[in-house]
Amino acid sequence: MSIDVQNVVFRYPDGTTALEDVSLSFGAGERVAVVGQNGAGKTTLAKLMNGLLTPTEGRVVVNGVSTADQTTAMTARTVGYVFQNPDDQIFASTVEDELEYMPRYFKWNEEKTSAKLGRAVELTGIEEYLDVNPSDLPFAIKKFVAIATVIVNDCDYVILDEPTAGLDAIGTERLVDLVRELSDSGVGVITITHDMRFVADAFPRVVVMANRRLVMDGSAQTSSPPTRRSRPHGFAARRLRNCSATSAASPAHSRSPRSPGSWHESHPCPNGRRHRRRRRTGIDPPPVHRRRRHPRCQLRGRQRVPRTCCGEHHGMARSVQRNRH
Incomplete structure (x- = not known):
């Protein structure tokens, strides 16, 4: 099982080109971070994999089936998408009703529904909010509710759009554990983010995009140095290497004191x-x-x-x- 993006070109109705000749492949259980400058085409690529958009040229194949040959709802059963703003996908009066909506739509039996809900609630840590209206929850908790609604669907792949936005250190740590748990259970996790610390902690594979094209596909350790012709690529690679080195040295990021013999002592x-x-x-x-x-x-x-x-x-x-x- 895999998601194959084959020579994809996408243009919006007004003629704006968002992607140019992009080819990628994502496997089951893989953790991949898509990074790059604003306007590089990251969100467009994610929506193409989810079926929300259809390629102008090329193909997007999910588990052997082209997204152009099936509806968005059919593709979404395989590739779940968590929006950056949780208010865009939460609508029920309580958290529990929100989680039970798709199982009722699929007409699952009570045993399967209870098992899927229990797993999603345990991974996201929202047990105490099941009877609360999502509109009354803090933004960070609503993000985990939105993630739980996708986990309940038992998708093969989960796309997270800027998942760390609005999260504190504790929430980000819980999110890192959640990503690893999903990957260990065979669910592919793809994230769009600018948080290089989060990328270095949770994603062994990094895809860098710039100017509507793919410029790097590898890990933070194998990133090439920055060049004048591909500055966004080099900048992201350098940030990733710095974060990876800091994470390997110490779990908590702290500034080191100024060493003896500094500028002030010589002047x-x-x-x-x-x-x-x-x-x-x-x-x-x-x-x-x-x-x-x-x-x-x-x-x-x-x-x-x-x-x-x-x-x-x-x-x-x-x-x-x-x-x-």
């Missing part, structure tokens, strides 16, 4: 406490400054010594300094 300043306080980021040293001028004292126009600076880095006469102070 002593009697009044340097004020400068160091403003530049205490713990990531990179400050930018290189011009000779004989302190970086925090560079003012537009004439070279002046402000009151907050010691003045010794400017090489000016103390008399001038006293007059200005």
